[in-house]
Amino acid sequence: MGVAWSDPLPGWAGPGCPPFWVGQVTESLFRGRRYLEALFRVGGPSASPSRSGRGEPVPRPQVPRLRAARLQAMLRACGASVGPQLLRAALGLGAWPGPGRAASGTRGQGWLQPAGHDTGVKVYNSLTRRKDPLIVGSADAASWYSCGPTVYDHAHLGHACSYVRFDIIRRILTRVFGCNIIMVMGITDVDDKIIKRASEMNVSPASLANLYEENFKQDMAALKVLPPTVYLRVTENIPHIISFIEGIIANGHAYSTAQGNVYFDLRSRGDRYGKLVGAVPSPATEPVDSDKRHPSDFALWKAAKPREVFWASPWGNGRPGWHIECSTISSLVFGSRLDIHSGGMDLAFPHHENEIAQCEAFHQCRQWGNYFLHSGHLHVKGKEEKMSKSLKNYITVKDFLKTFSPDVFRLFCMRSSYRSAVDYSDGTMLEAKHLLLAAAAFIEDARAYMKGQLVCGPVGEGLLWERLRHTREAVKAALADDFDTPAAVDAVMDLIHRGNGQLQARTKEPSGPRSPAVFGSIVSYIEHFFETVGISLADRQFVPGDGSQAALHSVVEELVRFRLKVRQFALASGKATGEAQRQQRLDRQPLLEACDALRQDLTAHGISIKDRSSTSTWELLGQDHRPGS
Ligand SMILES: Nc1ncnc2c1ncn2[C@@H]1O[C@H](COP(=O)(O)OP(=O)(O)OP(=O)(O)O)[C@@H](O)[C@H]1O
Numbered sequence: 001m002g003v004a005w006s007d008p009l010p011g012w013a014g015p016g017c018p019p020f021w022v023g024q025v026t027e028s029l030f031r032g033r034r035y036l037e038a039l040f041r042v043g044g045p046s047a048s049p050s051r052s053g054r055g056e057p058v059p060r061p062q063v064p065r066l067r068a069a070r071l072q073a074m075l076r077a078c079g080a081s082v083g084p085q086l087l088r089a090a091l092g093l094g095a096w097p098g099p100g101r102a103a104s105g106t107r108g109q110g111w112l113q114p115a116g117h118d119t120g121v122k123v124y125n126s127l128t129r130r131k132d133p134l135i136v137g138s139a140d141a142a143s144w145y146s147c148g149p150t151v152y153d154h155a156h157l158g159h160a161c162s163y164v165r166f167d168i169i170r171r172i173l174t175r176v177f178g179c180n181i182i183m184v185m186g187i188t189d190v191d192d193k194i195i196k197r198a199s200e201m202n203v204s205p206a207s208l209a210n211l212y213e214e215n216f217k218q219d220m221a222a223l224k225v226l227p228p229t230v231y232l233r234v235t236e237n238i239p240h241i242i243s244f245i246e247g248i249i250a251n252g253h254a255y256s257t258a259q260g261n262v263y264f265d266l267r268s269r270g271d272r273y274g275k276l277v278g279a280v281p282s283p284a285t286e287p288v289d290s291d292k293r294h295p296s297d298f299a300l301w302k303a304a305k306p307r308e309v310f311w312a313s314p315w316g317n318g319r320p321g322w323h324i325e326c327s328t329i330s331s332l333v334f335g336s337r338l339d340i341h342s343g344g345m346d347l348a349f350p351h352h353e354n355e356i357a358q359c360e361a362f363h364q365c366r367q368w369g370n371y372f373l374h375s376g377h378l379h380v381k382g383k384e385e386k387m388s389k390s391l392k393n394y395i396t397v398k399d400f401l402k403t404f405s406p407d408v409f410r411l412f413c414m415r416s417s418y419r420s421a422v423d424y425s426d427g428t429m430l431e432a433k434h435l436l437l438a439a440a441a442f443i444e445d446a447r448a449y450m451k452g453q454l455v456c457g458p459v460g461e462g463l464l465w466e467r468l469r470h471t472r473e474a475v476k477a478a479l480a481d482d483f484d485t486p487a488a489v490d491a492v493m494d495l496i497h498r499g500n501g502q503l504q505a506r507t508k509e510p511s512g513p514r515s516p517a518v519f520g521s522i523v524s525y526i527e528h529f530f531e532t533v534g535i536s537l538a539d540r541q542f543v544p545g546d547g548s549q550a551a552l553h554s555v556v557e558e559l560v561r562f563r564l565k566v567r568q569f570a571l572a573s574g575k576a577t578g579e580a581q582r583q584q585r586l587d588r589q590p591l592l593e594a595c596d597a598l599r600q601d602l603t604a605h606g607i608s609i610k611d612r613s614s615t616s617t618w619e620l621l622g623q624d625h626r627p628g629s
């Protein structure tokens with residue numbers, strides 16, 4: 001459809017090619033690389049003659065042989081540097097023989113440690129099943145492809161869990177380890193489930209997909225998940241998908257059939273298939289009239305069925321298979337090198353395994369994605385199955401957020417490794433909420449101490465400084481160890497515990513040294529830690545907004561001051577002694593009760609009053625910290 005295989009794809013446009021949106025998200029280095037790769041692909045290793053769906057032979061691409069000097073000049077113009085491997089390859093000299101390059105698809109073996117910027121993080125790589133140093137192409141532009149949702153219904157907490165966990169990792173990589181990440185997410189807006197649901201609801205698949213895509217984006221925003229750098233919809237990339245399939249056919253790894261289907265030829269990959277999981281798609285469910293050459297081959301293009309949405313293609317009307325969309329979209333932006341690929345663990349096989357096979361067949365490269373990260377599933381407590389739309393055992397994000405805050409969900413996610421399965425229950429969510437409350441309460445007390453409102457005995461200042469230093473190191477080490485967020489949270493909670501231990505209120509004013517600086521440092525570190533992972537403790541602080549909020553603030557201030565006077569009057573013994581004093585207390589008891597009742601009543605409105613030794617302080621509670629939430 002309009003994109004000839006012998007031309008570089010528009011997405012790989014180089015200097016002089018028509019501008020394309022992709023140029024907005026990648027840098028000149030990538031453009032240079034891609035241009036070179038497009039040229040190399042055209043002149044790459046020979047493709048066996050293949051036949052299109054209509055039986056015409058697919059012409060072998062003509063090979064423009066580039067001279068080394070011309071090639072280098074072109075790359076310099078693109079701002080890229082030429083590696084010997086790339087140069088040899090482009091000149092048709094073949095790859096350098098190097099270590100670990102055995103042509104085996106046996107899982108984990110032959111993984112090539114990429115060159116580039118070492119992030120300082122060790123990450124569990126599903127390709128090797130071990131923790132590898134995370135080395136990205138460039139600290140300024142680490143490439144990350146995330147499989148997006150199939151938009152046919154509301155997002156549930158299982159989806160939320162996967163995307164929030166990866167959002168936390170993305171923030172850690174960016175803010176703790178200084179990596180600028182380009183994240184691309186594909187949106188599956190055409191597939192069997194969408195078509196089925198649209199026909200049940202009597203709407204077009206496109207409107208159904210639009211509706212739930214919007215819903216998904218809103219839910220992610222409500223969960224504070226940062227949007228990817230760019231979303232790409234499958235239906236907006238059909239010409240690219242067709243070109244990509246044509247490339248795989250031309251390289252001898254796919255075939256079209258008389259029925260208008262295109263399949264990936266699994267056997268053509270030999271033992272190079274199966275790098276990730278090491279399994280082969282099960283042929284068990286194959287219908288008898290299948291037009292596949294081999295039962296394990298999987299679809300790249302599906303011929304249109306009656307009354308189904310379709311696009312024209314060289315093989316007739318049809319639509320793309322599922323796996324090809326991610327390979328195409330990722331390659332469209334990042335070319336033949338992808339630093340990080342993520343998704344839930346259910347996607348490892350066959351989806352990611354097939355993505356790898358397609359990309360390596362298309363790019364004719366030894367290794368396309370360098371690190372595959374898989375998140376564990378969210379289960380409903382006590383149930384074997386993952387939370388799933390199809391199993392109807394789900395809680396939607398919207399329903400969840402009626403009861404708990406996004407911060408509570410984030411802390412819940414952080415309390416287990418992103419790779420492990422995790423149980424959802426109200427109990428686990430309440431635990432997360434209480435931890436958050438404990439952190440917020442400590443910050444409030446530490447601030448009160450700094451302001452002189454909370455009066456304490458002498459503080460073990462040296463001990464606290466030492467604890468803070470230790471916590472900083474422990475947190476950084478935990479995050480560098482495959483994003484060990486549970487260990488990081490434990491370290492921070494331990495610091496809070498020790499800080500609280502030093503903030504023991506005294507009723508009598510002690511005269512002694514005060515240590516506001518160490519508490520200031522601890523408060524700012526803890527706030528910074530939570531902010532880094534997208535959790536805000538600041539909504540417990542009053543943030544002046546428009547005039548009406550400021551007025552309300554003053555009213556509460558007056559009210560609390562008035563209550564303090566009444567309370568001090570009720571508690572004061574004055575000159576009375578003995579029986580007179582007892583009677584005075586009895587007489588003033590209703591005033592104390594009224595003060596307590598007011599404090600109690602105001603919590604319902606999100607206002608928390610704390611009576612200190614000689615004063616009272618107040619603050620606004622965040623939405624999620626209010627009674628009943
Ligand atoms: N229960 C779950 N726990 C963790 N991640 C999940 C869960 N369910 C889906 N995901 C992840 O959410 C992302 C989007 O999934 P997708 O839209 O394909 O939904 P799905 O797997 O079809 O969901 P469902 O099974 O509910 O129909 C994928 O990365 C998937 O692995």
Ligand SMILES: [Zn+2]
Pocket residue numbers: 146147148326351
């Ligand atoms: Zn995918």
